[in-house]
Amino acid sequence: xxxxxxxxxxxxxxxxxxxxxxxxxxxxxxxxxxxxxxxxxxxxxxxxxxxxxxxxxxxxxxxxxxxxxxxxxxxxxxxxxxxxxxxxxxxxxxxxxxxxxxxxxxxxxxxxxxxxxxxxxxxxxxxxxxxxxxxxxxxxxxxxxxxxxxxxxxxxxxxxxxxxxxxxxxxxxxxxxxxxxxxxx
Numbered sequence: 001x002x003x004x005x006x007x008x009x010x011x012x013x014x015x016x017x018x019x020x021x022x023x024x025x026x027x028x029x030x031x032x033x034x035x036x037x038x039x040x041x042x043x044x045x046x047x048x049x050x051x052x053x054x055x056x057x058x059x060x061x062x063x064x065x066x067x068x069x070x071x072x073x074x075x076x077x078x079x080x081x082x083x084x085x086x087x088x089x090x091x092x093x094x095x096x097x098x099x100x101x102x103x104x105x106x107x108x109x110x111x112x113x114x115x116x117x118x119x120x121x122x123x124x125x126x127x128x129x130x131x132x133x134x135x136x137x138x139x140x141x142x143x144x145x146x147x148x149x150x151x152x153x154x155x156x157x158x159x160x161x162x163x164x165x166x167x168x169x170x171x172x173x174x175x176x177x178x179x180x181x182x183x184x185x
Contacts, residue, residue, distance in 0.1 A: 023069045025076035027166040027176075030174050035084035041181040048089040049125070051096035054080050057123075058103030066111075067162040074104055081173045087180070098137075098185070101126040107144065109161060115150040117157070119164040122139070123172050125146060129185060137185050142175050144168060 055078065060073035060122045060126070072170035078100070082088035089096060122143035146167035148160040 010068065012147070023067055023073050023162055023165040023169070025073045025080065027163075027171040028069075028073065028077035028173065029080040030084060030170060030177065034174055034177075035081070037176050038085045038181060042086050043181065043184060045185045046087050046098065046180065047185070048081055048086065049097040050087040050100055052082060052100045055102045055104065056058070056135050059107070067158055067165055068105055068122075069165050070103060071104065074102065074169060077169060077173060078102060081177065085177055088179075095130075097131050098127065098132055099128050099134075101128070105141065106163070109165070111125070112157075114157070116147055117143055117160040117164045118147045119161070119168045120145045120164075121168040121172055123169075123176075125176055127180065127183075138177065138180065138183060140176075142179075144171050144175065146171055 051073065055071040055075040058074055059068040060070045070156070070185065079088060083090070103124045104121070105124050106120060108120040110117060122141055124141045125138065126136055127138035129137050146164050148163035148167065152160060152163055
């Protein structure tokens with residue numbers, strides 16, 4: 001291969017590596033097995049009584065700057081997860097007693113995705129009791145890291161980044177739910 005052709009190939013590869021794939025809500029939601037396990041521990045006071053306010057933070061994926069997590073995608077993942085464990089009612093009637101507020105405060109990703117991609121996330125959660133004048137009954141910043149390896153998306157570093165994002169947020173939501181089942185409101 002000639003030197004100009006090699007240079008063009010390297011440039012094209014670098015451009016494609018930067019293309020972002022948006023994180024999807026369903027892979028960020030907890031698994032069915034985890035939902036089944038957690039569902040058995042949900043306190044009666046929280047069953048079908050948690051509403052989730054619109055998520056704050058997050059960024060839409062930009063074609064040139066890699067995979068990000070939007071507030072809408074995280075909102076859908078939280079809705080799905082809380083419904084799966086029985087904390088969120090199928091319909092909003094009657095009004096829920098508790099309200100969960102979530103803010104994506106940290107999404108640290110490598111600038112250039114490599115063979116293995118590690119993503120650090122942090123979400124600030126607040127659960128308030130609307131029946132007790134919006135008294136805060138739970139507040140925590142949950143931070144964790146997850147990784148995606150080369151074998152999971154061989155040709156696409158942006159796909160590895162998306163996979164790591166989704167895994168990190170699924171683990172984050174799982175930690176939140178496991179915390180909430182220990183509450184006795």
